[in-house]
Amino acid sequence: MQQSELDFINTLRQSSRYIEEHRGKTCVIYLPGTLLAAPDSLKQLGSDIGLLHHLGLKIVLVMGATQQIDSALNRAGVEWQTHRDVRITSIEMLDIFQQTIGQVRSQLEAVFSQASALLSNPVTIVSGNWVIAQPKGVIDGIDFQHTGKLRKIDHKGISACLDSGQIVLLTPLAYSLTGEVFNLNTLEQTCEVANALKADKLMIYAKPEQLQKLPKQMSIPELRQLIKQLEDSEQKHLLQQIDLSNQFIKRVHILDERDPSALLMELFSRDGCGTLIFSDRYHQLRPAHIEDVGGILELISPLEEQGVLVKRSRERLELEIENFLLLERDQTIIGCAAIYPHENNMGELACLAVHADYRGQELGEQLLKAIEVKALKQGIESLFLLTTHTHHWFIEHGFSLKTVEDLPSERQSLYNLKRQSKVLIKPLSTDN
Ligand SMILES: CC(C)(COP(=O)(O)OP(=O)(O)OC[C@H]1O[C@@H](n2cnc3c(N)ncnc32)[C@H](O)[C@@H]1OP(=O)(O)O)[C@@H](O)C(=O)NCCC(=O)NCCS
Structure with a gap:
């Protein structure tokens, strides 16, 4: 037998255990706008996530669109302000938000339809108003206007969709009980949704600088120790967010957003390729x-x-x-x-x-x-x-x-x- 055939058989043996282990498990995946902006990455993600769904995982996607929104606002000549690193969303900006997010969503839906063509069961992707928002409010005398925060999640509604075999898609837009539209921080939303669903896995695609020098695996006490040692940075914010909403999530995986295939490597190889934060014992x-x-x-x-x-x-x-x-x-x-x-x-x-x-x-x-x-x-x-x-x-x-x-x-x-x-x-x- 040739080496390539032996490698193939070994890989199959190694991954088959994980296929069995992940079947029926809930996996929440954060897709930042930068990852979705590259057509090749988007196509790869569509087929990889389609495969995960086909292998029996229950998938919730939370898409970001910051890069696309920045470009759209720049094209329209609209300037925006931030306070404490959070964008203030004025009523005039909402149209651009809705258009841009709608566009990214339809691109994502399109690649899933393309991926479905290769699978025996078509993949259906659904979005809805499961997340209820409220205004972020006035902080330090600054009104955040239509920048919102998550008020509650209809996790039973999401679970019902997952149980019926659909992929759930959440966007940065959510609605208040008074019918207003709000722009939410998607990473925050992802972590909270994963927690509310008691997800088995939360997969976060992050920037290379957020991954720098992270160990291959950390327990929650090790994560907290590391947060204490870090200077204020995007990496620290990411780790703090994970720590904040991690009561019920078993494993959080941080992956490099330049590599869409990291998702499959992380789930189906023994050593993965990103950083794993575990609340259960790993070995x-x-x-x-x-x-x-x-x-x-x-x-x-x-x-x-x-x-x-x-x-x-x-x-x-x-x-x-x-x-x-x-x-x-x-x-x-x-x-x-x-x-x-x-x-x-x-x-x-x-x-x-x-x-x-x-x-x-x-x-x-x-x-x-x-x-x-x-x-x-x-x-x-x-x-x-x-x-x-x-x-x-x-x-x-x-x-x-x-x-x-x-x-x-x-x-x-x-x-x-x-x-x-x-x-x-x-x-x-x-x-x-
Ligand atoms: C010896 C052994 C069990 C150590 O396991 P391990 O998980 O790597 O051990 P640790 O992480 O606690 O220690 C690693 C350190 O030991 C050193 N080390 C490993 N094997 C060594 C050896 N034969 N002689 C001297 N030092 C050795 C490593 O270089 C490393 O040093 P560093 O921290 O300065 O880089 C492992 O190397 C092994 O399985 N060896 C083969 C089997 C064997 O020799 N068993 C003992 C016979 S009873």
Whole structure:
């Protein structure tokens, strides 16, 4: 089989798990005007979102149109004012807003019709008055006029449309109960709608400068810590907005707006391509069970072949599975370690491994700490191990180089002289 065919099969295997996992899940996607302004990006988005819908995701789109509105106002020679970085929408500007947003919306609907032509079930996209607005009001003596803020969301109405198999589209325009038209901040609206729907995923296309230096993943406490460290910037505003309306959203993904395909990469590949902010645990450290044996073998076999780890058969792993702890991410085992009790209150740390793609994130250290806790619970007072490749790492983690004579006697008799492994020992303290 050729490499390209193998790559294809591997990709299919990897993504099929996510296809199953995402089916029936609610996904809210923020599409900024800049992304929709480029015809190629727009076309790509139409077909990718059509595909997501086809794969059973419930999709809500919230479109922005700032770039298009700026151009339309400039063309008409209309000047606008801002206060605290928010545009003041005068009654004279509303016509231009309605025309421009209507135009962007029809362009978006058109690409969905085009995408539908390639799918067995046509994609229907609907918009409506589910969002009720109210005036932003007068702040610092400045009247924001038709710039509004979100008052309430008919999330049941939106859910009914999603359940009937339609894609929901929200625009920056919303209406008050008195029938007035308001211009809303779309990012704010997106986050609040996602929260009201208790969305499984909120996908935000952001500017490259808003993505700068963001880690691949952050928990909510890490997000808050980062916000505290940042200077006032568009990146900080984005992260603050996410933090503000994130009570019920499970995962927020920030993607680069220059790459419309980031959506599929993020949803269907194990490592995604943007930044993930999670409120559920992303990787899980847990005891191993018998059904994990296949996953452990997959992780350690390459290391056994390189001679880094001693070979273990499936049968041996099955018998010793209770000694193992695992790190699991998206149903894939990405790390493992085991502890074997010996005489003299000593315990052997064995089979510590982290998948090559995930090294350097202190996962090895997390596993080691968890093994130490497990060992202490079993009354073990010191850990020992034999290694041929990794003694420096262990020395950096509190182990010292020792000799074969320092090992428990039954382990000394099994010492394989041919391997010439180094012996390392670490005393455990209860305040570890
Ligand atoms: C050893 C191992 C578990 C560390 O996992 P990890 O999640 O990358 O560990 P951490 O993130 O806590 O530590 C990473 C640091 O250890 C260093 N490191 C990794 N392997 C090392 C080795 N063999 N010798 C010395 N240092 C090593 C890395 O360079 C990195 O250093 P840096 O932070 O200065 O860049 C992982 O490298 C592994 O699975 N190795 C192969 C299996 C193995 O050797 N197991 C031990 C035999 S029992």
